[in-house]
Amino acid sequence: xxxxxxxxxxxxxxxxxxxxxxxxxxxxxxxxxxxxxxxxxxxxxxxxxxxxxxxxxxxxxxxxxxxxxxxxxxxxxxxxxxxxxxxxxxxxxxxxxxxxxxxxxxxxxxxxxxxxxxxxxxxxxxxxxxxxxxxxxxxxxxxxxxxxxxxxxxxxxxxxxxxxxxxxxxxxxxxxxxxxxxxxxxxxxxxxxxxxxxxxxxxxxxxxxxxxxxxxxxxxxxxxxxxxxxxxxxxxxxxxxxxxxxxxxxxxxxxxxxxxxxxxxxxxxxxxxxxxxxxxxxxxxxxxxxxxxxxxxxxxxxxxxxxxxxxxxxxxxxxxxxxxxxxxxxxxxxxxxxxxxxxxxxxxxxxxxxxxxxxxxxxxxxxxxxxxxxxxxxxxxxxxxxxxxxxxxxxxxxxxxxxxxxxxxxxxxxxxxxxxxxxxxxxxxxx
Numbered sequence: 001x002x003x004x005x006x007x008x009x010x011x012x013x014x015x016x017x018x019x020x021x022x023x024x025x026x027x028x029x030x031x032x033x034x035x036x037x038x039x040x041x042x043x044x045x046x047x048x049x050x051x052x053x054x055x056x057x058x059x060x061x062x063x064x065x066x067x068x069x070x071x072x073x074x075x076x077x078x079x080x081x082x083x084x085x086x087x088x089x090x091x092x093x094x095x096x097x098x099x100x101x102x103x104x105x106x107x108x109x110x111x112x113x114x115x116x117x118x119x120x121x122x123x124x125x126x127x128x129x130x131x132x133x134x135x136x137x138x139x140x141x142x143x144x145x146x147x148x149x150x151x152x153x154x155x156x157x158x159x160x161x162x163x164x165x166x167x168x169x170x171x172x173x174x175x176x177x178x179x180x181x182x183x184x185x186x187x188x189x190x191x192x193x194x195x196x197x198x199x200x201x202x203x204x205x206x207x208x209x210x211x212x213x214x215x216x217x218x219x220x221x222x223x224x225x226x227x228x229x230x231x232x233x234x235x236x237x238x239x240x241x242x243x244x245x246x247x248x249x250x251x252x253x254x255x256x257x258x259x260x261x262x263x264x265x266x267x268x269x270x271x272x273x274x275x276x277x278x279x280x281x282x283x284x285x286x287x288x289x290x291x292x293x294x295x296x297x298x299x300x301x302x303x304x305x306x307x308x309x310x311x312x313x314x315x316x317x318x319x320x321x322x323x324x325x326x327x328x329x330x331x332x333x334x335x336x337x338x339x340x341x342x343x344x345x346x347x348x349x350x351x352x353x354x355x356x357x358x359x360x361x362x363x364x365x366x367x368x369x370x371x372x373x374x375x376x377x378x379x380x381x382x383x384x385x386x387x388x389x390x391x392x393x394x395x396x397x398x399x400x401x402x403x404x405x406x407x408x409x410x411x412x413x414x415x416x417x418x419x420x421x422x423x424x425x426x427x428x429x430x431x
Contacts, residue, residue, distance in 0.1 A: 052084045053341045054111040058092040061277075062296050063303035068361040076348045083341050095120065102333065103127040112336040113345055115160050118150045121329045122395040128156040129332040129342065139350060146390050147366040150327040157329030158350045159366040160358065163294040164325045164390055165219045166382040167313045168301070173201070173289045181313045185224060188290075188316045189257060192266040195289035203266035205282060205291045206258060209406035211275035216292060217405050218393055219324035220257065221249030223317045251405070253318075255412045255419035262413055271413050284308045294326075298379040299362045312378055314385035323386035325364070326393070404429075 057069060070087065077085045088111065090098065095117065102110035103124045121128065131139070136155030140148060147159050167188070169181065173195055182188040192203030207213045261267050268274060268288060280297050282288045284304040291297065292315060301310055315323055330349055332342035348354060352369055359365040364383045365374050371387070374380040394401060404426040411422035 050082050050084050051338060051341060052086050053113065053338055053345060054086050054088070055345070056088045056090060056098075056111040056114040058095050058115060059089050060092045060296070062299045062362050064299070065361045068357060072349070072354060072357050076345055079348070080341075080344060083344070085345075099124060107333075107335065110333050112338045112342045113330065113332045116157070116329050116331050118327045118329065118392065118395065119398060121151050121157055121331060125151070125153060125156055127334050129334045129336065129339065131155045131157075131346070132343070135343070135347065135350075142350070142368060143366045144368060144371065144387060146325065146387060147327055150325070150392055150395075151329055152395070157331045158346050159327055159355075160330040160349070161328040161362075162325060162364040162366045163296065163327075164323055164364050164383045164387060165216070165292050165294055165315050166379070166385075167315055168283065168291045168293055168297060168310055169313065170283070170286065170289050170309065171311050172309055181311075182316045183314075184316050185220075185257060185318045185321075189261060189266075192261050192290060193264045196264065196266040198265045199269070201287055201289055202268040202282075203289050204261055205268050205274065205279035205288045206271055207274050207276045207279060208272040209409050211273075211278075213272075213409050214402045214405040215324075215326075215393065217251065217254055217258075217409060218249060219292070219315070220254035221251040222324050222391065223315055223321040224250040224253040224257070225318050225320040251408065251423055252419050255408060255422060258409075259412050259419060272410055283310070295364055295379060295383045296362045312382040314382050317386065323390035324392055325387065325390040327366075 055073060057066075057073075059066060066089065073085050073087055077083060095115075098106075099114070099116060099120050102114075116124070116128075131154075139155060139158065143159060147162055148155075151157055167182070174181065174191070177191075177194050179191050179194060180187075182191045188204070194203070195201065196203035207216060258267070262271060268279070268282065274282075276293060276297070277300060279288060279291055280293065280300045281304075283291045284301055284306075286308060298312065301308065317323070330346060332339070332346060336342050349358075352367060355365065355367045356370055356373075359370060359374065359380065364380060364387065365371050371384060375384055404423075407426035407429055408419075408422040411417040411425055412419050416422075417425060
């Protein structure tokens with residue numbers, strides 16, 4: 001049975017209690033504290049002036065995350081009393097809208113520090129502050145290489161949220177069907193078919209295009225295996241001076257698996273319309289036996305009105321297959337005029353205790369010491385199983401590839417085309 005996430009603590013002896021935070025609230029509090037401060041005698045020693053640090057974080061809806069991360073940011077302020085953290089929260093879907101503005105015509109409205117998805121961090125990497133060489137060396141020493149490689153080139157960010165996919169399943173249903181937890185894709189297909197009892201229960205859930213389906217198809221394609229792609233110039237240069245190997249995931253094998261499951265009614269109905277949160281709700285209600293999902297799903301299940309009995313296992317892999325991961329980065333904008341404070345915050349959030357709190361808030365640990373600490377603890381154990389060999393979506397070509405995979409999913413799962421034909425047609429449309 002899955003072990004719930006540990007009670008959130010910032011690791012500094014202070015419980016992560018709920019703190020109502022908004023930019024206006026922080027401004028009001030700062031003014032109130034300033035007005036309430038006692039008068040300073042004329043002969044008193046000069047104190048270090050306080051400076052603001054504008055930070056924007058993104059509201060994901062993961063239960064308890066906002067409170068925990070707010071406390072983490074303000075624990076930095078307590079340790080650094082000369083810095084006033086002005087924390088603003090925005091809805092996560094707005095990230096793709098605001099970051100291009102902040103890196104374009106709205107630079108005067110940009111925060112000093114924010115969090116960016118790996119796609120946006122890669123796209124706007126030249127607008128991000130390069131970390132000092134010593135700081136970069138410390139990150140490479142303390143953090144896993146597959147994680148840091150998700151932002152190639154000069155070191156510009158600190159891992160904020162790391163996510164891999166694992167297999168969430170209902171142990172009661174597997175026991176009743178006398179099935180073992182699948183470890184290969186073939187076993188996964190067998191289990192999904194035997195567990196399916198439509199319409200009461202379906203064997204495996206898959207999100208549709210724009211609901212996480214493209215990312216899942218890519219993850220399944222990597223799990224199915226990959227072959228090197230000839231490239232005389234090599235892949236992108238990495239921060240450690242090496243070159244990334246380019247590999248092509250087996251999308252056709254992944255699509256064939258999904259079509260096989262759909263034809264046997266092992267997938268949930270209307271597969272092209274579901275999102276990952278909706279599938280997690282279906283799973284929690286006992287109408288879905290298995291679900292391949294990111295680590296945030298553990299929080300969603302834990303917060304359900306009637307938390308189901310669930311467990312989590314490593315993503316099943318074929319011979320030669322590998323895991324998939326994604327990384328959100330804590331970054332500073334290159335033209336911030338509070339560079340020293342921004343770097344202090346980033347160093348603070350790269351410390352072990354800060355990274356532990358990020359893991360407790362629903363993240364796969366990226367720091368080597370924390371990986372050893374949580375390797376045998378659910379749900380992190382399942383998500384860490386293949387981290388050493390994990391990779392994510394291709395950063396340079398994902399904007400082109402994502403709609404191709406969306407079209408291929410729609411063509412194949414609607415029955416209009418075979419997996420091979422669906423991929424060929426999707427690529428033709430993109431060209």
